[in-house]
Amino acid sequence: MTIFLVLFGALLLLLFIGVPVGFAMIGASICVLALNRGFDVVPYEMVAQRTLYGVNSFTLLAIPAFLLIGRLMNESGISDRVFNIARSAVGHLRGGLGHVNVLSSFIFAGMSGSAVADAGGLGPVQIRAMERDGYDRGFSAAVTASSATIGPIIPPSIPAVIYGALANVSIAAVFLGSIIPGILMGLMMMGLVAFISHRRGYPVATRASFSDFARAMVAGFLPILTPMIIIFGILSGIFTPTEASAVAVVYCAFIAALVYRTLTLSSFWRICRETAVDTAALLVIIAGSALYAWVLARYQVTSQIIDFLSANIESVVVLLIVLNLFILLIGCFIDSVPALFLLTPIVVPLIQTYGIDPIHFGVVMILNLMIGLITPPVGTVLFTVQKVADVRFGMLIREILPFYIPLFGTLILITFIPWLVTFVPSVLLR
Known part of the structure; x- marks a missing residue:
């Protein structure tokens, strides 16, 4: 118990005083090692070895590739093409541009795999268009922030890659298990948008003609092939998820530079530099988490947690409720x-002792953490959209409150109806 308190207490203290997450994990791990051995005999060679081991993973190479895809999409103007496809499809419904916002995020999700990339890339396009058509800026920002959470749910997904690598489960299965939850999120959000738009009397646009829809599809057809290439390639066994991310980078760069001619050599170099910086920041976290997970295993902290919960919680339903609340709190x-x-590293061994499918719970955990992206006080997507929309934080919070309903509704459904997650992988990966 002492090791448990030192490990988690030191981590929380370091995070509280502003130490970056990766270094906080390393610092907390060293504190535990020092407690047991003394600072003069801490095995620093082992510390270095374990941190380096954490980033020595072929699977995790997919992360910089998906980050690069998101930046390529934003830089090359593909965001506008995706938005136009969605507008021609559902723009005529009540609260049409709200539906367009959700649908375009759904489409863009299949390309970037990142909620922040969605909010930062599509966000300005979505908010400007909604405000120009008479929607309140706060409402436009709220729809944009909440729909951006679909990004890491619909495959491909950076969190799914990370979870699959850490939990030692099929990344393709996590990808496929996220499809139905992502669709549920989108449909529930569109239902809420329609309800709010009807109450506030937001405008209804003219239905796009078939020729307008066809032109939008032709203009954006090549980008929306990206998720199809990734999923088909993985399912057919042509390439692994990591190789799929590399193929998608080459494809996106090709259409941006040679088909649309919106990507120059200088802009591509700048995008690569920015992606390298983002990747380096993630690698520090990955390295720190590898050492942290090793300390957890070395001193049997995970086993102690499992034993404690097993002795006090017998029901799988109660365990799922407790874990959801805990992960939601961490995500805030x-x-x-x-x-x-x-x-x-803590949760997966625990759920396996209760017979919970790690693919099922992986999607549940990712959705939990996506809700945290639009929840104060950290809320990365929340602050990204606030900056893009230039709205007061209090107004954004007030407008986004109703959108927790579809998010928590989807979370409850997939938590207690596992086949909503496991059905698609069981059929396609049989």
């Missing part, structure tokens, strides 16, 4: 990627 204070590295 820690960004989704660090939270995955922190929680997965």
Whole structure:
């Protein structure tokens, strides 16, 4: 118990004083090692070895590739093409541009795999268009922020890659298990948008003609092939998820540079530099989490947690409720990627002792953490959209409150109806 308190207490203290997450994990791990051995005999060679071991993973190469895809999509103007497809499809419904916002996020999700990329790339396009058509800026920002959470649910997904690598489960299965939850999120959000739009009297646009829809599809057809290439390639066995991400990068760069001619050599170099910086920040977290997970295993902290919960919780339903509340709380204070590295080594052995499918719970955990992205006080997507929309934080919070209903509704459904997650992988990966 002492080791448990030192490990988690030191981590929380370091995070509270502003130490970056990766270094906080390393610092907390060293504190535990020092407690047991003394600072003068801490095995620093082992510390270095374990941190380096954490980033020595072929699977995790998919992360910089998906980050690069998101930046390529934003830089090349593909966001506008995706938005136009969605507008021609559902723009005529009550609260049409709200539906367009959700649908375009759904489409863009299959390309970037990142909620922040969605909010930062599509966000300005969505908010400007909605405000120009008479929607309140706060409502436009709220729809944009909440729909961005679909990004890491619909495959491909950076969190799914991380979870699959850490939990040692099929990344393709996590991808496929996310499809139905992502569709549920989108449909529930569109239902809420229609309800609010009807109450506020938001405008109804003219239905796009078939020729307009066809032109939008032709203009955006090549980008929306990206998720199809990734999923088909993985399911057919042509390439692994990591190789799929590399193929998608080459494809996106090709259409941006040679088909649309919106990507120059200088802009591509700048995008690569920015992606390298983002990747380096993630690698520090990955390295720190590897050492942290090793300390958890070395001193049997995970086993102690499992034994404690097993002695006090017999019902799988109660355990799922407790874990959901715990992960939601963590997601309010820690960004989704660090939270995955922190929680997965602890949670996966626990759920397996209760017979819970790790694919099922992986999707549940990712959705939990996506809700955290639009929840104060950290809420990365929340602050990204606030900056893009230039709205007061209090107004954004007030407008986004109703959108927790579809998010929590989807979370409850997939938590207690596992086949909503497991059905598609069981059919396609049989």
